[in-house]
Structure formats: C-alpha cells, structure tokens
Amino acid sequence: MTSTERQAKLLSVTLRVANNIASILDPQELLQKTVDIICDEFNFYYAGVFLLDDKNEYALLRTGRGKAGDAMIAENHKLKVGGNSMIGASISSQHARIALDVGEEAIFFSNPHLPNTRSEMALPLTVGSNVLGAVTVQSEEEAAFSEADISTLQGMADQLAIAINNADQHAKNQFLLNQAQRRARLLDAANEVGCGVASILNLDELLPKTVDIICEAYNFYYAGVFLIDEKKEYAILRAGRGEAGKAMIAQEHKLKLGGNSMVGMAARERIARISLDVEGEDSFFRNPHLPNTRSEMALPLCISTKCLGAVTVQSEEGNAFSDDDIQTLQTMADHLAIAINNANLIDELERAHAELLRTKTYEALSGATTEAIHWIGNKALPMTITAERMLDDLNEPTLDIASLKEDLEMLDASAKLIVEVKESLLGPARETAPRPLMLSDLWLASAHKTGLQPGKLTVKPAPSAPLAFGDSVQLVRAFSNLLRNAEESGAKNITIATEASEIAGFVTTRISDDGVGIPEEMQDKIWASFFTTKGEGFKGMGLAACLHIISQLGGSIRVESVPEKGTTFIVDLPAVTKLPTADLSPSPTNIAIIAPAGEWTDFATEALRNADKNVSQKFGPNTDLLLLDESLADETLPALEKLGQKTLILSAAPSVENITKYLQAGVKDVVLKPYTTEDLSKTLG
Amino acid sequence: MPKLLLVDDEALVRRSMQKTLLRKGFLVETASDCTEGLNIYKAAENTDTPIDMALLDLNMPNFDGVPAHSAGLDLLTKMREINPELLAIVLTAYDEVDTAKEAVKRGARSYFVKGREQGLVDLINEILA
Numbered sequence: 001m002t003s004t005e006r007q008a009k010l011l012s013v014t015l016r017v018a019n020n021i022a023s024i025l026d027p028q029e030l031l032q033k034t035v036d037i038i039c040d041e042f043n044f045y046y047a048g049v050f051l052l053d054d055k056n057e058y059a060l061l062r063t064g065r066g067k068a069g070d071a072m073i074a075e076n077h078k079l080k081v082g083g084n085s086m087i088g089a090s091i092s093s094q095h096a097r098i099a100l101d102v103g104e105e106a107i108f109f110s111n112p113h114l115p116n117t118r119s120e121m122a123l124p125l126t127v128g129s130n131v132l133g134a135v136t137v138q139s140e141e142e143a144a145f146s147e148a149d150i151s152t153l154q155g156m157a158d159q160l161a162i163a164i165n166n167a168d169q170h171a172k173n174q175f176l177l178n179q180a181q182r183r184a185r186l187l188d189a190a191n192e193v194g195c196g197v198a199s200i201l202n203l204d205e206l207l208p209k210t211v212d213i214i215c216e217a218y219n220f221y222y223a224g225v226f227l228i229d230e231k232k233e234y235a236i237l238r239a240g241r242g243e244a245g246k247a248m249i250a251q252e253h254k255l256k257l258g259g260n261s262m263v264g265m266a267a268r269e270r271i272a273r274i275s276l277d278v279e280g281e282d283s284f285f286r287n288p289h290l291p292n293t294r295s296e297m298a299l300p301l302c303i304s305t306k307c308l309g310a311v312t313v314q315s316e317e318g319n320a321f322s323d324d325d326i327q328t329l330q331t332m333a334d335h336l337a338i339a340i341n342n343a344n345l346i347d348e349l350e351r352a353h354a355e356l357l358r359t360k361t362y363e364a365l366s367g368a369t370t371e372a373i374h375w376i377g378n379k380a381l382p383m384t385i386t387a388e389r390m391l392d393d394l395n396e397p398t399l400d401i402a403s404l405k406e407d408l409e410m411l412d413a414s415a416k417l418i419v420e421v422k423e424s425l426l427g428p429a430r431e432t433a434p435r436p437l438m439l440s441d442l443w444l445a446s447a448h449k450t451g452l453q454p455g456k457l458t459v460k461p462a463p464s465a466p467l468a469f470g471d472s473v474q475l476v477r478a479f480s481n482l483l484r485n486a487e488e489s490g491a492k493n494i495t496i497a498t499e500a501s502e503i504a505g506f507v508t509t510r511i512s513d514d515g516v517g518i519p520e521e522m523q524d525k526i527w528a529s530f531f532t533t534k535g536e537g538f539k540g541m542g543l544a545a546c547l548h549i550i551s552q553l554g555g556s557i558r559v560e561s562v563p564e565k566g567t568t569f570i571v572d573l574p575a576v577t578k579l580p581t582a583d584l585s586p587s588p589t590n591i592a593i594i595a596p597a598g599e600w601t602d603f604a605t606e607a608l609r610n611a612d613k614n615v616s617q618k619f620g621p622n623t624d625l626l627l628l629d630e631s632l633a634d635e636t637l638p639a640l641e642k643l644g645q646k647t648l649i650l651s652a653a654p655s656v657e658n659i660t661k662y663l664q665a666g667v668k669d670v671v672l673k674p675y676t677t678e679d680l681s682k683t684l685g
Numbered sequence: 686m687p688k689l690l691l692v693d694d695e696a697l698v699r700r701s702m703q704k705t706l707l708r709k710g711f712l713v714e715t716a717s718d719c720t721e722g723l724n725i726y727k728a729a730e731n732t733d734t735p736i737d738m739a740l741l742d743l744n745m746p747n748f749d750g751v752p753a754h755s756a757g758l759d760l761l762t763k764m765r766e767i768n769p770e771l772l773a774i775v776l777t778a779y780d781e782v783d784t785a786k787e788a789v790k791r792g793a794r795s796y797f798v799k800g801r802e803q804g805l806v807d808l809i810n811e812i813l814a
Binding site: 374377378379381382384385386388389392403406407410413414519521522 | 695697698700701702704705708749751778799800802803
C-alpha cells in the first residue's frame, strides 16, 4: 500500500470511527467496535481500551481484541497507573507512549496473552485536563507505526475519549433523571395520601387506599397499616394490600407492642425500623402470608409523643429502600397519623354529639310531655271538681237546676278543649301531597275557613310571584292558624304580600297584622306546643302546627313583632320553577266560573279562553259545566236547584263534613282547586 | 262569713272552685291575673270586709301579662307589702318541694296541689281557725 493509499484509508477509517462514535450510544459496544476497526482496518495484532477505576489507581481493561482480549477481560486485567506498563505511563503522563521495538522499551509490560507483540502504542484518552484511560494498539512488526498512523490513532482516541465522557455523562444524567422521576412519582403518591388525609375521615376508606397507593407508586410487594388497641398491648392490622392483606384482616392479625416484630418495635419505640435484608433481622416477624419478603420497613404513626400505630412496607428485593423511599414514606406516615388522629377526634366528637342529641331530645320530649300533661291536667281539673260538686248537689232535697246546667256546660267546655287538641296535634302530621299552588288563593280559602270578617284581610295582588310547591290542605290549615292568631291578637287589619324570595327557588309570603304583638322574650317560645300568650281557652297549638307543616314542605317560618304595634310572620316555601301545562281542548265547551274575583279567576278564565272555550260568570241553560268555588258554595247551591249535577265544587282544602254536605246537595263532585293548566285539565276530565 | 280571694287564669277552674267554696259557706271574689287580683285586694282592704284569705294560682300571667311560673308568688309579695299578716294558700298543678318551700318563705301559710277540693276546704278552715 502506497503512502497515499494508506493516508486515504486512515482518513476513511477515522471517518467510520467518528460515525460509530456518533451513532452508538452503548459505551461497551462503542469500545468494542473501535478496537475492531483499529485491528481490521490497520491490520494490527491487538487493540484494547483501558478505563480508570474510581480511585484513579488502576487502568481496567474494558475491551480487548479477540481471544486474548476475552481472556484478559475474564481475568479482570488491570494495569497500575504510572506503573510498569506503557498504558500506566501514558495515563500518568497524559502523553502517547510508542515503542517501535518493545523489547527495548523499559516500561513495556510483557503480556503472556500477547506473546507476538513487537511494537506497541499507548494513547491516553483525555478530555481537557481529565484523563479517562488509554488505548493500546499492538503490532507483530517492529516499527509498525508511521507518523500518520500515530497522528490518526491519537485523533481517534481523542474522539473516543469525548464519546466515553459523553456516554458517562449521559449515564449519570439518565440516573439523575430516573431518580428525579421516581422522586416525583413518590411525591405524587405522598400528595395523593395527603389529599386523602384531608378529604377522607373514614379510616375504613382511607387506610386501604393508602396501602394501595404505597404499593402502586413504589412497586412494593406489600404494605399494611396497624393501629394500637385501646389497652395499648397490640398493634392490630386495619388495612393490608392484596389477598395477603384480606386473609390477615380476616384472621384479625395483630402484633404485640415491642414484641418479636418490626411493627411492634416501631410502634413501641416510636422510631422507624428498616431491614434491608430481613434474614439477618432478629425482630422480623416471619409471616406465612408474605413468604417472599426480603426487605421490610416499619414506620411509626406518631402525633407529637403519642403513637397511634405503624405502617409496614415490604419488598421482595434486598436493599429495596432508597433514602428517598424512606423519607417520602415517613412523610406519608406522618400525614396518615394526622388523618387517623383527626378521624379519632371526629369519632369522639360524633359520639359526644350523639350523646348531646340524646340528652337534648330527652329534655325536649320530657319538656313537651310535661307541657302536654300540664295542659290536659288543667283542662280536666274543672271536670273532677264539677262532677264531685254535682254529685253533692244531687243529694240535696231541692235541685238547683241553673247551677247544675252551668256545671254541665263547664264539663262540656272542658271536654271539648281536650278533644279539639287531638286534631291540632294529629292534623299536621298527616301525609302530604305537594303540587303547584297559588298562595293568594290559599289565603282567601283560609280566610273563608276561619270565618274572618270581610274587609279585615287584604291580599295584595302578586301576578309576578311564582307558584309555591306544597300541600294545599296542610297549608290552608297553617294559614288559618296564622289568621286566627292575628285575629286573636286584636288585629283590625291583616295584610298578605307574596313575592319571589331572595333565596333562589323560594316564594315568600309576609302576613302582617296590627295586633298587640308578641313580647320579645316570648318570640322563641311561641313555636312550642301548648304555649300561648293569650291565656286559657287557647290551646297554644296553632304556631307549633304551622312550624311543623311548613318545615315538612321544605319551607321555613319566622316572626318579627313589636309589642303594641303588630306582628309579621314571614313564610318561605319552595317555588315551582317550571309550570306544567296541558291541552284543555278536550274539556267541555261552555264553562261557567263562580268564584271570588282575583288571581285564580283570571288564571282559569284565560286558560280556558286560550283553549277556545266559552267562559261566563253566570250559570245558564247552555252551560256544560259549572266551576264553583267553595267559598261561594253555600250561597250559590240553593239557587242551582236541579242543575247541581253539572257542578264541580273547587276547594283548596275540602273537609269531610263539607264534601258530604255538597254531595248530598247533588253536586257532581268536590275536587281540589287546580292552579295549573295541567291540574285544570285533570279537573275538567 | 270568711271572705276569700281566688286568683286563677283558667276560667273553668276558677268558676268551679268558686262554686264549691260558695257552697261551703265562704264569700268568694275572683280574679284572672295578678293585676286584677292586686286591685281587688287593695279595694277590699279599704272596706269593712277585707279579704281574709287569698288563694293564689302559682302559674298564671304576671303583672306584665306574660305567663310566668311564679306569678302567684309575686302577687303574694305585693299583697303582703300591703298587709304582712295576710293569710294565703298557693295553688298549683305540680307537687314541687322547692316551690312549696319558696312559697312558705314568701309568707304563704300553705301550698296546695289542685284536684282535691275537699282537702282545700278543710285546709282553709284549719288556717282560719
């Protein structure tokens, strides 16, 4: 080969090595490929690459050509830096050492695996001022290396050094990246437990979730949570991962505090116990459910100086726990301890609350029962006194008829009060049938029911107020009580105003009167049964019934009162947000409506006229159906004579007595008054 | 004929007790609350026939018209400010030791649980004797 040809070949080989350096990421493959190219392309006897050990004391053979190379690798061949070898010398001096006749080279290390070496070149692998190792190139010929060879190979060695350095940095970076990713995953897991800690107060939910998170995030074999029992004798397993955990929970697995287990020790000593190889651990509990455990960590669950239990974490690998693992798991355990403590506190609080509730309920029941007994006793008292006196009087020779009559009237009055209270108590408790209701009309019905003087009540029109959702029978009962209350307070005027509530989804009614008002100190007591500010003769049941009915319908009632000025009750009831509609066209054509002028009459008239019905305010020969409001029934029915069969009496709160009366008078039916086109359609059939 | 003042807010109780006491030979004036009771008592003090004994319900509207558990004792105190020698019996529906003690402390001669009227008549006669 001419010098020019060799020069060209060297350039070609250099280029190929450079390509390999750029394309091969695995350091070992890179080194092997480099020695192969050197030997194959230059026809050298042997090439090898040494890299420095961690202490920079020895150059370790990392790759070598052929069987000689394999044999030396197997022998862990190494050469002392600066010692009796060309490699050692080139590394320590950071200069190439070239022996064109190794027999004359003072520091040539005679190698039994390479007996034919006659020339050797040792090229240091340097990056900047750092030396990484050296390349040895050996030939069977003396003076085998030309200046060009030396220059080319040194260039190649320099590139190799950079590549090795890069690969080393890459490996370090990869290690750091993996470490960072693992740490991030662990922090995520710790965070997840932290979130659970903040949001889950039920230990039966939190503890199993925590062991699952630990095992999934760290890829551990098993995790479990033990809590110390009340006697502080045992740590009892409360959650365990997988089938092993289920089996142990079923067996009520527990470990003695301070006994022959890492959990028992950790819980008693309040310090973490870590075994990277459980075979050598005296306090390791050999668990038949977890035969593959090689490493175990037991972390105490502590709040201040109090230990609540311990977490066990187990791995199938020895040395399984890194510092990061230990640190993040202990943080997790600390969070878990806080959660367990919080859950215990909540439990205690709930127990205390339940106890308080029992006490308060007992007090309330006892108070209500006492009031009821007192009330009934007071009403019954005159009956015993009167009956006793009547018996005495009957033994007198002359009967005082007037006195006996008075006594009988007293007996009757007392008995009636006792009987009436039954309806006041039981009525509000009856089942409700909520439907859309026009409150202004219910107030008129209530006024009619209570026999309120005409002109005393003003119901302000409220066309924009939404319909309420409730039971008309119960609400008429409640509204009647409020009206009766106002009247009994001496009110001359009672005003009803209905409007959409400030609370979304509710409708508000204010019932204001100008009566004597309620003293401030009594305003909290008025809602109790049998309480009255109006003296004897009043049952004290009205407002209690109102509160019951309105609360049962999802509403609320409160009072504002100024003594001697008057009282306002404010009732909030759920509002109907979407009005149900229906087609009224199948109903009769000629319909008469006899009802008080107002919102309901306007609604019914408009709805029927929109369905092309003929609506009139009078009953005539062409009338197919009469809709008669209950408040006008008594005065209208006698005039209907035999036409009652076309009459429907509409009542917001029909009573059995009135239903019987109207049906006997010959009407078609007595039905609940409709407040939507859907209900009107059902009414008209 | 001894003159009694019966103060009780329950009309039927009041009327029935009044009739029983009238039959037993007492003069009986009645009032339905503290204010009315005190007024009748004051008015009678200035006549030739003052009240010989007051029968006061314990639980009734007080001087503000508000039902109170010890309204009868308040009335008793006011009456005894006018006449410290007043004979009085406190009437109640409850058999309560502490309230009975308090009644005696305030000057009542006795504390009577309503419902045993013959016992009341005997008690009145005993105190008046």
